[in-house]
Amino acid sequence: NDSAVSRIFRDAKLMEIGAGTSEIRRMLVGRELMGTMS
Template sequence: DRAKTPEAVRLLRKDAAGAILYSAEKATWMAGEAIQALGGNGYINEYPAGRLWRDAKLYEIGAGTSEIRRMLIGRELFAETK
């Protein structure tokens, strides 16, 4: 099966790391923008922006930090050039 070749596994790993990295950082940025737009209300519990920001930060550090994902992507890109 072609999906189990080492090349396919490398591509899948790189693409998955890229998707997780992008979406986690974008979620954190968007939640931060929501807090900015709400001003002081962004920090109180009556608005969900603070909770969304905390949840988004967990996506960045869950299953490895953004730096680890960047290293994995770089390693896979370097392996493609060999």
């Protein structure tokens, strides 16, 4: 749902500041989306 996706992107944005890569953000978002589909 939209709120879950919004939360993922918010959390990933915070992680990007710490980790410094958008690749990590894409990986986390992909993993979370796959989890919600199954």
